[in-house]
Amino acid sequence: MQTLKNTITTTRKQRLLLNPGVFYALAAALIWSGFILVSRQGGVSALNGYDVIAIRYLTCSLLLLPIWWFKFRFNLLQARFILTSLVGGLAYALFTFQGFQLASASHAAVLLPGLIPLFIILLATLIDSDKIPLNKWLGLALITLGVVSLIWPLLNSDQGLNSGHYYLAAGAFCWALFSVLIKRWEISPWQATVSLALITCIIYLPGYVIFLPKNIAFNLWQDIALQAFYQGFMATIVQMIFYVKAVRVLGPSAMGSMMAIVPLISGLGALYFFAEPLTSTLIIGLVSVSIGAIIVHTKINFLKLK
Numbered sequence: 001m002q003t004l005k006n007t008i009t010t011t012r013k014q015r016l017l018l019n020p021g022v023f024y025a026l027a028a029a030l031i032w033s034g035f036i037l038v039s040r041q042g043g044v045s046a047l048n049g050y051d052v053i054a055i056r057y058l059t060c061s062l063l064l065l066p067i068w069w070f071k072f073r074f075n076l077l078q079a080r081f082i083l084t085s086l087v088g089g090l091a092y093a094l095f096t097f098q099g100f101q102l103a104s105a106s107h108a109a110v111l112l113p114g115l116i117p118l119f120i121i122l123l124a125t126l127i128d129s130d131k132i133p134l135n136k137w138l139g140l141a142l143i144t145l146g147v148v149s150l151i152w153p154l155l156n157s158d159q160g161l162n163s164g165h166y167y168l169a170a171g172a173f174c175w176a177l178f179s180v181l182i183k184r185w186e187i188s189p190w191q192a193t194v195s196l197a198l199i200t201c202i203i204y205l206p207g208y209v210i211f212l213p214k215n216i217a218f219n220l221w222q223d224i225a226l227q228a229f230y231q232g233f234m235a236t237i238v239q240m241i242f243y244v245k246a247v248r249v250l251g252p253s254a255m256g257s258m259m260a261i262v263p264l265i266s267g268l269g270a271l272y273f274f275a276e277p278l279t280s281t282l283i284i285g286l287v288s289v290s291i292g293a294i295i296v297h298t299k300i301n302f303l304k305l306k
Contacts, residue, residue, distance in 0.1 A: 019249070019250075020245075020249060021245070021246050021249030021250040021254075022250075024242045024243070024245040024246035024249065025242075025246040025250060025254075025255055025258040026258070027239075027242040028239050028242040028243040028246055028255075028258075029258055029261050029262050029265075030265070031234055031235060031238060031239035031242070032113065032235070032239060032243075032262050032266075033262045033265035033266040033269065034230065034234070034235075034266075034269075035230065035231075035234075035235040035239065036100075036105060036108055036109055036112065036113075036262065036266040036269075036270075037105060037266055037269045037270065037273060038226060038227065038230040038231065038235075039052070039096070039097065039100040039108075039231070040100050040104070040105035040108065040270065040274065041223075041226065041273075042097070042100065042223065042226075042227050042231075043097070043100035043101040043102075044101075044274070045220070045223045046215050046217075046220055046223065047215055047216065047220060047223055047224070047227065048101070048213060048214075048215050049094075049097035049098045049100065049101050050097075050208055050212040050213060050214065051214060051215055051216050052097050052227050052231060053093045053094065053097055053204060053208070054204070054205060054208045054214075054216075055216075055224060055227045055228050055231060055232060056093065056227065056231035056232050056235070056236060057089070057093070057197055057200050057201040057204060057205070057232070057236070058201060058205065058232070059228040059229075059231065059232020059233065059236075060197040060201075060231075060232040060233065060236040060237050061197045061198050061201040063232065063233065063237060064193070064194050064197050064198065064237065065198065068194050068198070072190060072194075074191060074194075076194070076195055076198060076199060080181070080185045080187060081187070081191065081195035081199060082195075082199060083181070084178055084181050084182060084185070084187065084192065084195065084196070085195050085196050085199035085200050085203075086199075086200075086203070087174050087177050087178045087181065088174060088175060088177075088178025088179075088181075088182075088192075088196055089196040089197075089199065089200030090200050090203055090204055091170075091171075091174045092171050092174040092175050092178065093200070093204075095167045095168070095170040095171035095174060096112065096167065096168065096171035098163075098164070098167045099112075099164045099165070099166075099167030099168035099171060100164070100168075101164065102162050102163055102164025102165075102167065103162065103164030103165050103167075103168055104270065104274070104276050105266065105267075105269075105270035105273075105274055105276060106267050106270040106271065106274075106276045106282055106286075107150065107164075107165065107168075107282075108168055108266075108270075109262065109263045109266040109267035109269075109270055109286065110146060110147060110150045110263050110267065110282070110285040110286060110289055111147065111150070111151075111165060111168045111169060111172065112168050112171060112172050112262075113172075113261075113262035113263055113266075113289070114143055114146055114147045114172075114263060114285070114289040115147060115168075115169055115172035115173070115176075116172045116175055116176050116179075117140070117143060117176075117293065118140060118143060118144065118147075118176075119172055119173050119176030119177070120176040120179050120180060120255075121136070121140060122176075123176055123177055123180045124180050127180055127184065135295065138292075138295060139292040139293065139294075139295040140292065141292070142288045142289070142291055142292030142295065143288065143289050143292035143293065144292075145284070145288045145292075146263070146284065146285040146286065146287070146288030146289035146290075146292065147285065147289065149281050149284040149285045149288065150281055150282065150284075150285035151165065152281075153281050179247055179255065182244060182247060183247055183248065183251065187244070188244070188248075189240070189241045189244035189245050189248070190241075192240060192244045193236070193237060193240040193241055193244070196236070196240065197236060197237070243255065246258070258293060261290050261293050261294065263285070263286045263289045263290055264286050264287070264289075264290040267282070267285075267286040268286075
């Protein structure tokens with residue numbers, strides 16, 4: 001009997017490791033970790049947040065437009081594509097990149113991926129009536145502990161929360177809503193990637209050129225090239241495809257929880273690249289959010305294998 005149980009457990013673990021959704025989710029999480037660091041680099045450079053958004057969506061649109069036009073064209077002017085692009089593209093970018101200018105990368109590493117799974121599960125419960133099992137509540141409790149451990153000392157200090165923290169929270173909500181909508185409306189990875197890039201670019205660029213402040217200059221070509229490659233290709237195209245594939249295979253709740261492993265990677269990267277201070281509350285925040293995500297993600301997949 002014990003041998004049979006061990007065999008079943010081993011088989012389940014093998015099936016979990018071979019689940020393509022796990023690969024997609026892990027790849028998306030690693031790229032998103034780099035996204036936080038590169039975005040913060042853009043925030044501390046001479047470029048402003050509006051510049052980074054323009055570089056992001058102009059680059060990815062130029063890359064995707066010929067593929068969409070000549071190979072895999074579909075009707076962009078559908079309400080579901082427009083709405084998800086406004087939420088997950090325009091609103092998310094405007095909130096998030098303003099947040100990266102005002103809040104540290106280590107704080108962004110806790111708040112942005114930490115709040116996303118909380119908002120996703122709440123929205124999935126409200127919109128799709130998903131049931132939240134006990135094990136998921138435990139993981140969410142640890143994620144909440146991590147977020148609260150970071151913001152509570154700020155609320156009780158002279159420093160306080162700045163607007164960057166609120167921008168990041170709003171960005172997390174936008175991405176959570178986007179995640180639930182693409183699952184509910186069965187939007188494919190290709191449709192989500194292309195519509196997010198092209199529709200956001202069409203809506204945003206005219207306003208950016210005419211009304212918004214710009215700091216783009218030739219002598220900033222290195223900053224521009226970095227943002228173009230990572231924001232316009234890796235984070236918007238490659239990461240989006242992996243993310244949406246994972247959402248479709250694992251579901252939005254599991255994907256949102258998996259993305260919360262990002263804090264540990266990007267938080268440690270922030271300490272190294274930006275020499276940000278390592279505090280006890282930051283350690284608690286990074287570790288709690290990451291462990292909470294692992295608990296939720298592992299349990300979800302284990303239950304699905306039964």
